[in-house]
Amino acid sequence: MVNELREAAGKLLDDGKVDLVIGWAKGSLPLASTPVFISSSDEADQLVFDSTCGNNLTVYFTKDNKKISRDRKKVGIFVKGCDSRSLVLNITEKQLKREDVTIIGVPCSGVIDTRKVRRKAEGREVLEYSQDGDTVTIKGKEFELSVPLEELLSNACLSCLRKDAEEYDLFIGEPRKFSGESDPYSDIEEYENLSADERWERMNEEYSKCIRCYACRNVCPSCYCNVCFVDQNDPQWIGKTPEITDTMIFHIIRNLHIAGRCVECGACERACPMDIRLLYLNRKVAKEVRERFGSDTGTDLDQKPAMADFREDENQDFIMG
């Protein structure tokens, strides 16, 4: 598969269809891949795709004053299912034009959460990682473990029903079609069943770990405000400390701001250096939006995000009681 994706990228560049390809390359650590920007076919051999490729590369269209869209006209981008939904969302929100991007889908079997790997290794450092089908082998000094991939997958991938891109120009291999089943949200059931006080306590527990590094926000393709509300200085909306009153407001408002815009890729949770379970709240809000408005974020180029759309026939009991 790796050869196919390198060839595809090289061909797009050689044919002049794109002048930049965004993909993943092997990272400097055994469990890490790293985003890479390829502008000529002889660099294409850096490209890889495997379960370490957790970054949602769509983020580069909206970050840094939209520099990529500004500097380059035609960009090719590799996408997993979730990444393609981010791209579609960004297109519906007019952050980029469909015709300016060549979408290359890759078959995704889920991406790993390095913390789960670390847990399996019981704190020992993982020095080698390899994958054979659904089995992952991790090695370190004086240990070797074989683990089913599923046990290492990012929480987001465990509930993912649309693993492959549905909107693409090219696909490496054969895309699996969305089965149409609906997400049971079993992962948040336990959370939902808690009392309000217990939920509050859980959120306190999670968000008190926050150090305000904004890695969650900055890797999120849906978070692209020119000036984020936490960065507003005059007037300043919220306090800047890493104390719970401030971090809670940051996370809740960010969460509400991506309501109906979150594609549940889990990039935020994987990026968090403090191991905060960000998906609890993201998935809870996504579930609410899905139940109320029936929309699947980022699956339809012609449909506005749920919270940016209004239809007379939609459920309005939140107003009418």
Add this chain to the structure above:
Amino acid sequence: MSNSYIPVPMKVKRIVIEDPEKALRTYDLIFQNEEDRKNFKYMPGQFCEWSLLGLGESPFGIASSPTEKDFLRFTVNRTGSVTNEIHYLREGDMVGLRGPLGNWYPVEKFKGGNVVIIGGGFAFTTLRSLIVYLLEHREDYKDITVIYGARNPDLFIYRDEISEWEKRDDIDVQLTIDNPVEGWTGRTGFVPTVTKEIGPDPDNTWVVVCGPPIMIKFTLPVLVDLKFPDERVYTSLERRMKCGIGKCGRCNIGSKYICVDGPVFSLAELKEIPESV
């Protein structure tokens, strides 16, 4: 031990509105504790952090001269929440002050030489401090020339004082406005152009330039053309600052911290600092 983060209390003694828009106001502050007054030793070019408890701080160049013993003078342009609050202050109100911070114009080096002072807009504050200081030590310096530009005649600050200087024969004051207006008898044109017209002689002359970034940007090449060596051209940099004592990193450019290594730099020094001009 001493704590540079804690402001000292100052009382607003006098407020002067400098422009018709009332966006520029000059404040004379007086110390409330004799100890604070004694500890406050400064030179022209230094600045202070004004401290409004509950709102934050804002840095301002000191416009008074150390030769003026009774007060500290600042001119504040209304731009954000802190300066807005400052504009609500009345005579008799209290503010916090931290300083003096930063380095100063090298008046010791200027001794025995001519001094050309080039200013623009309301960034004339520390230049006033310098001029008052030089006039107070007049015999130490040769010719003193002041070139001061503003968009229109209403936007010069310290107008009464400037009129006094214009009457003196030991200082040459050249005022210029951007575009001609009726009744204006001074020069017309932007500061860089007027500097070129006046063409000060670089021989044994020191220059201090202070004003909006755009004015500095275009004036420096004029001085280079006039053959002023980089070591004798000084300017004062402005960046966002917080702590004022070289810790917080906000004003760091290159290996310098503007709040302690500056704000005053020679052109020769600036050329060694990335991101400075």
Add this chain to the structure above:
Amino acid sequence: MIRIKKENISGFIEGLMSDYVLFAPVKDGETVSFRKIESADSIAEDYMNTDKSPKDIFFPPAEVLFSFDSGEITKNECSEKPFAVWGLRGCDVKSLTLLNMVFGTARQNPEDEMFQDPYWKEKYDNALIIQTACNDPRSTCFCNWFGGSPHDGEKADILVIYIGDAYLLDPKSDKGRKYLETVKNTEPAAKKDIKEAERLRAEADSSLSAVFELDGIVGRMSGLFNSGVWEEIGAKCVNCGACAFICPTCHCFDVQDEGKGKKGKRIRIWDTCMFPVFTAEASGHNPRELSKDRLRQRFMHKYSYFMENYGEHLCTGCGRCVVVCPVNLDIREVAKKVMSYQS
């Protein structure tokens, strides 16, 4: 050098707790960080290094500079007991000495109290710094680039070497020596203990990767200031602050007032040059507009500016940023790229 049997070490820890406010690595979910501890049992074992650096012990992420009420200013008092820190790695001990260069004095005038940071000094100056030698460095450790080594304890007050059945405690300063003299239930280290410590030291040293030479990096970085290298390095950076906030040496901060009406407090809060708002001016102009400008500032502060000012790199090779960077922007590769870049 003294020896404390493994089973007796909690007695030593409890002794520390009665004389000092003691900080030690504590496990919190999947992460380990330094916390004030109340019991010897809560100290994490089997950690390679803490996820968060120890800087927040002496330089908290949000620190009250003073409180105010109707114009009356009150500085919060520091705890009566001095601080002690147990379980620091050599890289982190060094990072504290680097921070002390910034907060403890000032290069402009080391004697001038005006430039000494009282909040740092009241915690750090009297602190007892106890280092635990690294027997098993990680693949991301590169302290040897900066003259460090896993067992080098010269900057600590006490170096602790764990040899399996016992801890060897080696005083490295007068403060450390004086403290160890007060400790009971110790025995002098035997020859075989010292031999074992030497073996562990050699083993740890040899497990590090080769040193990458940084000689000349100051000049190279200045020369490359306007080159394309920063765009190449920085293209993938998403400008979060994960690297800066877990870094033991990054120390930029913001000052904010909190409170209503006349009552409130002035706080300093960690900040980083990686955030666009760090330099954004009220007018909307930002001197460091693009990601590459900000990332250049961070790396140049570490490997160029700090060296110019203090003769040291502002990096100790702890490798934390290598681990947490969400896009795997590896600082070791940045240094290598800068050193080999042809513009």
